[in-house]
Amino acid sequence: MNSTTDNQLMEEVKEGKVERLAILFERHQVPLYNFFLRLTGNRGTSEDLVQDVFFRILKYRSTYRGESKFTIWMYQIARNAHIDHLRKRKEEIPLEEQWDEASSREPGPSESVEQLQDIVLLRQALAKLPLKKREVLVLSRFQNLKYKEIAELFDCHIGTVKAHVHRATKELGKIYFKLSGGMVS
């Protein structure tokens, strides 16, 4: 119904029609929330970070250049917000411990016990990956970003991104295998 592109909307926000940001928020809040959730493992923090990203978009709207996709610019801001959050956080809470709440809940109607166990193990495995590998993997697997776009986001060569995805997937597989006690179904 509404076919205005993200880039057009952001141009309007830049020109002062800040209320147009609401459409961008409605389009991207859920994927962005899940991006942070997979990086931090904490629901409250992830909501705070989404709010922070949209605040920064308003604050820095004059620096927006429409040459690349809006989502690339948005994820650039998101990565910075996440790094600032890590810097500010004084006591380090290991990521694996943050998912406790989810791991102790009952399976939903559409989930089997095995599936729930898989979810818990995968989250733990993902949390054990170094940040950059986790970011690349989450962006390519869940956020629907193309390798070319991730390369633009990280300001590196597309070949480097592919190599990172390859290594991260391999490492994740190994960690998952270890956590599941060496028995992969």
Place this chain on the structure above:
Amino acid sequence: MKCKHIKVKFPDFLIGELEDISKKEIQEHVSTCFSCREELESLSEIWTKLGVLPQEQPSDSLRSRFYGMLDAYKQGLEQEKVKPRVHKLQGGWLTHWWPRQPAFQVTFSLALLLVGLTAGYLLNLNGKKVYEVASLRQEVQGMRQTLAISLLEQSSPTERLRGVGLSYRMEKPNKKIIQSLLDILDNDSNVNVRLAAVDALYLFHDNPTVKEGLIQSLSRQTSPLVQVSLIDLMVNMHERRAIESLKQLIQDEKFNPDVKNHAEQGIQQLTY
């Protein structure tokens, strides 16, 4: 050599963005190379498995916080629009008087500085110190209020707590701070921030807006902790108008039985 050339294509294979020729090349290679086949299989397996991780929905408070922030930002922009006109006027006036040669500009500035210093010295002699201290205090108070408001609008709960903490120290908070604290009490997603807002507002309970806001807020609270501390506050304020709200609370099924007990005790204390 061949293996390296094939493995480079694995990431594109995972996302399913490979031309038919390359796909065929990989299939042919792995049919004879055991180690590459094993690697591709384990990569594909974990890649597919990641699909079980569900997409979650953020809570409703994210949306209301976003629209709150957007409104506040729009208001700020509209207020700024009024200012540039004043600048223009000053600009025109200044360019008329301002010398064009850099050497004259420096002399002019020095002269102005000298005039300022002399004026300051004379004023000091005239015993206006008391007045200056008073105006400085007012300025600090103003700065503190601005800082508190900006902290109250931050996305991080820790920053908002700092904002609430700062508003404690104000002698006479302005309307905006009171409104921000009441908004926090009603809408903040974090219980700790809401509790701190109750404490801060208690200090200003003589203000009619605060009193009204606190009574209204009782029925909107979802956390028993905040409800209990609001009930205590009503009792401490000897606010008889709250009896009606407390009675309603006792009737309402959604409230926790402990909170209802507390409300009953509160009503008794308020009636006698």
